[in-house]
Amino acid sequence: MMTLRCNPTDSVRITSPFGPRNFSGLEFHLGMDLGPIVPGKEGDNIYTVADGTVRVSQANAGNQATGYGYYVVVEHKDYCSLYAHLQKLEVRVGQKVKAGEVDSTGPHLHFEIRECAYNKFWEKGKSKGEYKYVIDTQPLLLKRAFYYSIFKNHKD
Numbered sequence: 741m742m743t744l745r746c747n748p749t750d751s752v753r754i755t756s757p758f759g760p761r762n763f764s765g766l767e768f769h770l771g772m773d774l775g776p777i778v779p780g781k782e783g784d785n786i787y788t789v790a791d792g793t794v795r796v797s798q799a800n801a802g803n804q805a806t807g808y809g810y811y812v813v814v815e816h817k818d819y820c821s822l823y824a825h826l827q828k829l830e831v832r833v834g835q836k837v838k839a840g841e842v843d844s845t846g847p848h849l850h851f852e853i854r855e856c857a858y859n860k861f862w863e864k865g866k867s868k869g870e871y872k873y874v875i876d877t878q879p880l881l882l883k884r885a886f887y888y889s890i891f892k893n894h895k896d
């Protein structure tokens with residue numbers, strides 16, 4: 741199983757989990773949403789979860805990604821990670837990034853992983869939601885980070 745080198749945010753406060761949800765009609769939530777450490781306070785760092793290459797760094801890509809707002813996709817060795825609802829973009833397409841590097845800042849993060857190379861990233865599927873290679877990211881969060889949200893000054 742893949743492992744993240746770091747969490748995408750210091751906060752692990754999940755405000756909306758992966759999977760089916762019902763807002764104004766049933767939809768499949770392709771990622772999980774992480775709220776900021778201090779609720780309502782914007783500007784937390786968003787980190788690349790592993791070394792990789794930036795494939796997308798832009799606002800919504802037409803009909804491919806409606807609802808993402810500013811978003812970044814990083815291609816890693818055997819999967820891609822996506823960071824959406826960003827305040828601003830700190831990386832450009834083609835840039836090599838290291839685990840833990842700041843991609844952006846955001847009021848809350850929509851985080852996705854698709855277990856494929858970027859050339860298959862937008863392939864549609866049925867059983868796992870709208871895109872074929874999407875997986876649940878919640879089990880991948882690093883345990884250590886849970887302590888950050890419980891003990892605010894815990895440092896190790």
Ligand SMILES: [Zn+2]
Nearest residue numbers: 771772773850
């Ligand atoms: Zn979301």
